Amino acid sequence: DAGVTQSPTHLIKTRGQQVTLRCSPKSGHDTVSWYQQALGQGPQFIFQYYEEEERQRGNFPDRFSGHQFPNYSSELNVNALLLGDSALYLCASSLGLGDRYEQYFGPGTRLTVT
Amino acid sequence: AQSVTQLDSHVSVSEGTPVLLRCNYSSSYSPSLFWYVQHPNKGLQLLLKYTSAATLVKGINGFEAEFKKSETSFHLTKPSAHMSDAAEYFCVVSGDNQGGKLIFGQGTELSVKP
Numbered sequence: 001d002a003g004v005t006q007s008p009t010h011l012i013k014t015r016g017q018q019v020t021l022r023c024s025p026k027s028g029h030d031t032v033s034w035y036q037q038a039l040g041q042g043p044q045f046i047f048q049y050y051e052e053e054e055r056q057r058g059n060f061p062d063r064f065s066g067h068q069f070p071n072y073s074s075e076l077n078v079n080a081l082l083l084g085d086s087a088l089y090l091c092a093s094s095l096g097l098g099d100r101y102e103q104y105f106g107p108g109t110r111l112t113v114t
Numbered sequence: 115a116q117s118v119t120q121l122d123s124h125v126s127v128s129e130g131t132p133v134l135l136r137c138n139y140s141s142s143y144s145p146s147l148f149w150y151v152q153h154p155n156k157g158l159q160l161l162l163k164y165t166s167a168a169t170l171v172k173g174i175n176g177f178e179a180e181f182k183k184s185e186t187s188f189h190l191t192k193p194s195a196h197m198s199d200a201a202e203y204f205c206v207v208s209g210d211n212q213g214g215k216l217i218f219g220q221g222t223e224l225s226v227k228p
Contacts, residue, residue, distance in 0.1 A: 004157070033214070042204050042218030043158070056215050090158065092216075099146040099208035100165065103216065105158035 002027065004093050004106035012112045013081050021076045021109045025093030032074040033103060034066060035090040043090055049074055050097055078111075086113045116141050118205045120219035128227045133177075133192040135222045137205030140186065146208040147188045148216070149179055153201045161203075164188065175199070200226045 005024045013019050025032050031050045035043035045058040049068035063079045072093075078085055088108040094101040121136040139145060149161040162173025169181040179190045188205060205219040 031214070033216075035216075035218075040221075042221050043216075045215050045217070048215060056210075058215070092158075094214060097214055099214045099216075101214065102160055102163070103214065104160075105150075107155070107157045 004091055004104050006089075006091050006106040006109050008109060009107070010110045010112075012114060014114055015081055015083060017081050018077065018079045019081060019111060021078075021089050021091075021111070023074045023076070023091030023093075023106060025072050025074070025091075026104050029093035029095055029104070030072050031094045031096055031101070032068060032072065033092045033094075034074070034076050035092065036060075037088040037090055037108070039087070046076070048097075055097065081113045083113050086111060116145065116207045116210070116217050118147075118207045118217060118219040120203075120205050120222050122222050123220065124223045124225070126225040126227065127195045129197055130194050133190070133195045133199065133224065135190040135203050135205075135224065137188045137190065137219060138186050139188055139205070139207050141207060147179075147181065148206040148208075149173065149177070149188075149190050150204045150206055150218075151201050152204065152221075158204070161190070195224075195226045197226050197228065200224055 007022045033048040034046040037043040048056045052068045065077045068074045090108045091106045092103040094103045117140045119138045147164040150158045162171045164171045164181045172178045202221045
């Protein structure tokens with residue numbers, strides 16, 4: 001059984017560009033959350049998707065947007081990239097909403113903005 | 115608002131000696147608390163979870179944590195460190211009592227000396 005998978009593994013972009021990161025949840029999971037982990041910091045919650053809708057959002061600007069597809073996979077889009085967007089982006093999936101469901105994390109996508 | 119503070123950014127122990135990683139939390143309601151571990155180039159893995167059942171929680175790989183409401187603490191312990199325990203550890207609190215948003219501490223890097 002494959003766990004949470006993310007693509008690409010690494011990505012280098014230039015300031016002002018746009019980027020799309022992808023996540024496939026663990027089999028049977030319908031809820032996907034995205035986190036940003038800057039170097040030397042703990043992950044910060046970006047947003048959460050369930051039933052193809054954004055259910056919760058952290059303190060991130062509108063440049064960060066997402067989508068969830070009918071097969072529960074998800075994309076994270078970041079527009080007008082800034083140097084400060086350089087980070088490890090983590091996707092987590094769970095069986096449903098609520099903290100009674102364990103969140104399983106993928107290995108992340110390392111984004112470097114130059 | 116929910117928050118966690120990890121009191122040590124780095125802890126170094128010798129193999130076979132006890133491990134103590136300290137965490138204090140702040141919550142406006144009875145929280146769910148977690149410890150996650152992050153090995154280099156690997157995804158975050160759940161070590162253990164407290165959700166208002168027993169205050170002493172046992173996790174994987176011999177780790178356990180005790181929820182102390184009076185001290186607002188949730189310290190992680192292990193009787194005997196192993197070289198494979200070297201990693202980054204995150205104390206985590208649920209961001210609310212509905213959606214499953216996770217709020218991470220800054221992390222504690224555990225080093226294990228032979």
